[in-house]
Amino acid sequence: MTLLPLIAKGATLRRRGKVLIGPVDLRLEGQGITAVIGPNGAGKTSLLKMLHGIVRLNGGSVTWNCPMAEAQERQAFVFQQPVMMRRSVLDNVAYPLRLIGVSRGEARARAMDWVERIGLSAAAERSATVLSGGERQKLALARALIRKPEVLFLDEPCASLDGRATREIEALLQEAAADGTRLVMSTHNLGQATRLATEIILVARGQIQEHQPAAAFFAGPNTDEGRAFLRGDIIE
Amino acid sequence: MSELWEGIAQAFWLVVTLDSDLVEITLRSLRVTLTALVVASLIALPLAAVLAVRRFRLRRATIAVLNALMGLPPVVVGLVVYILLSRSGPFGVFGLLFTPTAMIIAQVIIIVPLIASIAHQSLRELWSDYHDLLISLHTTQAQRIKTLLWDGRRALLTAALAGFGRAIGEVGAIMVVGGNIDHHTRVLTTAIALETGKGAFALALGLGFVLIGLAVAVNLCIHWLGQTERTGRW
């Protein structure tokens, strides 16, 4: 059974009476990379967490094409500030495999492949907590991809990274997409959205303003917010 | 003041001549306290992890009680254990009073709250660090507890060492439940109390220095064990 489509119906998230995001009505399917764009504080992170299912909804629903417990196992999330577990780089990457009962030897062998792919083999046995920002993002990405998720959410994966690290991350993301992983990533970097995205979701003021193919969005947004955002205006 | 120097000299002689009574008492101290430490850690560390990870109704109350019990006067613990283990008490049939086992039980009761409290402090921090990742990875409660205990092992070692320090230097409770029987339940601290009672201050001090040396040695050993694993990496 496929994991997608993902369907959100009237999904709402509130914190202390204030709406963070929603009501969201959304259908996500097919292949490619969806970029969630919008100004700071618009609710991008909340939208990703809501779809990933790690926050309790205050209303509405988010459903996958399979039972929820199974859906949880087939997706992954990379946080804006990735959590570095207090163990070696290799053991960090191997951790998700250990959780599903893969033996330590096999988990570490498979993790080593990933560590080599992200160029950290020299640091494999070093503590993950001493890595630089870019290395942390790559580690988090490898850790998220090692269970071959069908859907991967990423929250600002390249925020505060230098050009070289950004390029490396983007290459990894495109490889993952080519391998068939559906990516949903938030970004405030319009350039990144144009380079990567096949689909755009524009969020502003806790609402989805636009949801359409990237080419169509960049050719001409349907809403005032979309046009303002593309012009580089400040949206409240 | 001269007694201090005599004490140091006594300690020195006791150690270099490997005084057989000293060796016996020291080994018994170690045996009782290390056993108590292992048992207490097996109780306290998982408890601390559960308190960090799970949100249940009596959680706050449990934490408050643990913190309060940290200051439990050992002699009160000793008295309660004594009454429970006495032949006329509820567990009298086991005949445990005035045995090393009774001393271990008392020490476990004294150090479980201490170890659990300190461990909980550090595991709570670790959990707030790991929370998002472990939720996202859809971990079970058991996996979360296991992960926290493993990744927090250094902080937990510190908690266990605090427990060891309190247990090895404790005299009030084990005097009451152990009875300070020669060749049976006499340990370093009760021997010190006994020699002080005889006015043999130098010998008492000598034993005291041996006790301090033992505590330092165990601490160094345990730290060294923890370090050889991955030297200075974090």
Add this chain to the structure above:
Amino acid sequence: MKHLLLSVVVALTLHTPAWAEAMKLAVTTSFHNSGLAEILLPEIKRDLGFEVQLLVVGTGQAIRLGEAGDVDAILVHSRAAEVSFLASGHGTHRREIMYNDFVFVGPKTDVAGVKTAQNAQDALSKIANAEAVFVSRGDDSGTHKKELSLWEDAGLDPERFGRWYRAVGAGMGAALNTAAALDAYIMADRASWLNFGNTGDLALLYAGDPDLFNQYAYVPVNAERHSHVKTSLVDQLENWLISDKAKGLIDDYQINGETLFVFNAKR
């Protein structure tokens, strides 16, 4: 190396030596401080083949231990307490073994003039009249009970004494330490005094009144009350304690050339 260390810990933790057969005997601090136990116990072990584990406590606690059945027998020196212990059925019988005596210890300067006392009552009266600092055990031990009965004989009531009377609530050794620090008078058993290491400016000032004799008695705990009592070992120990061998060891025991105990068991 690491594994060696770990295995040492494991061995220490798991290793439980098999205890040879043993009985538990509650004795008073004053008896233990005399050092006589260290002479008798190895001989007992050699002759009888079992270990006697001593619980060194005050008479009050020794009686409680016997009542609860936590020891197999008691060896104490407070006749009134022993008799009531027997009367309430906790013990089988009372066997007098030996006696030693109490002494009055105080500052060498002897401000109260205890050295010239006629008898024990007189010595206490002198201390009370001078209101010289006096340290009392205050722990319901045999020695404490003896002291209280002597005050009573002298027609005095410690309850009404002023601040010069200090009840420390501690064992003989701790009380002697306190007396040495305060330069105070104190009543001690002779053995504890002679074995005491930290005498400071204290000296033995008065002794010898038959009222100060201190009778030790052996009381087995009643096996009808506590079935786990090791009656056979208890009986063997009693027979040993009243043997000629014990008589010799007790009568010959000396500290600094002074005899401490007089064997007086009736056989």
